[in-house]
Amino acid sequence: MTAASGAPAPPSDAALAGAMGVALDLAREAVGDGDVPIGAVVLGPAGEVLGRGRNRREADGDPTAHAEILALREASAALGSWRLSGCTLVVTLEPCTMCAGAAVLARVDRVVLGAWDPKAGATGSVRDVVRDARLNHRVEVLAGVREAECAALLRDFFTDLR
Numbered sequence: 001m002t003a004a005s006g007a008p009a010p011p012s013d014a015a016l017a018g019a020m021g022v023a024l025d026l027a028r029e030a031v032g033d034g035d036v037p038i039g040a041v042v043l044g045p046a047g048e049v050l051g052r053g054r055n056r057r058e059a060d061g062d063p064t065a066h067a068e069i070l071a072l073r074e075a076s077a078a079l080g081s082w083r084l085s086g087c088t089l090v091v092t093l094e095p096c097t098m099c100a101g102a103a104v105l106a107r108v109d110r111v112v113l114g115a116w117d118p119k120a121g122a123t124g125s126v127r128d129v130v131r132d133a134r135l136n137h138r139v140e141v142l143a144g145v146r147e148a149e150c151a152a153l154l155r156d157f158f159t160d161l162r
Contacts, residue, residue, distance in 0.1 A: 010109075011047050011088055016145050019041045019088075019090040020041075020112070023092050023114070024114075024146065024153065027054060027092045027150075027153055028153065030056070033056065033059035035054070035057055035058045037153050038066070038067045038092050038093045038154075039054045040068045040089060040090065041090045042084065042088070042108070043090060044075070044078075044079070050074070051071040051076075053067040053069065053072075053073075053074065056070065066095075066099050067091060068089060068099035068102060069102055083107050084108045085108075085109065088109060088111075089108050089110070089111045090112045091114070092113075092114040092153065093114065093115050093154065094113045094115065094143070095123055096120045097120070097129055101122075104129065104130055110141065111139055111140070112141075113141070114144070114145055114150025116147075
């Protein structure tokens with residue numbers, strides 16, 4: 001199914017909730033390595049999962065091993081292209097500046113987020129990298145998908161650290 005513009009129609013609310021469930025499961029896995037529980041999934045134009053990622057900064061000792069970056073890399077490998085036009089990035093926490101920039105550079109159509117990040121978010125809260133008119137691509141943002149679950153997972157993680 002395509003939208004009137006010929007672009008793929010966005011995934012349904014049910015599909016987004018399901019994809020966020022996968023991202024939440026990935027986020028929970030990150031806790032075992034001492035990583036902040038953030039998970040991400042890239043959905044292809046037909047709604048299929050092309051890439052999965054969870055924070056692995058602590059596990060890999062890599063400052064760029066954010067869930068979104070890893071999911072985008074896996075999706076690009078699955079498609080054999082860095083261009084992820086027609087794809088949707090689903091993530092449990094609003095992307096940071098690096099990850100929002102990666103979404104723009106990968107040409108994803110939309111970012112779907114669970115919880116907002118009032119400290120480092122870059123898709124509308126603190127910054128809005130994905131809709132900056134100076135860039136050559138803009139990304140639609142859909143927020144609040146399973147927001148309470150996403151926020152609780154992060155809140156519990158940081159409470160346990162204290």
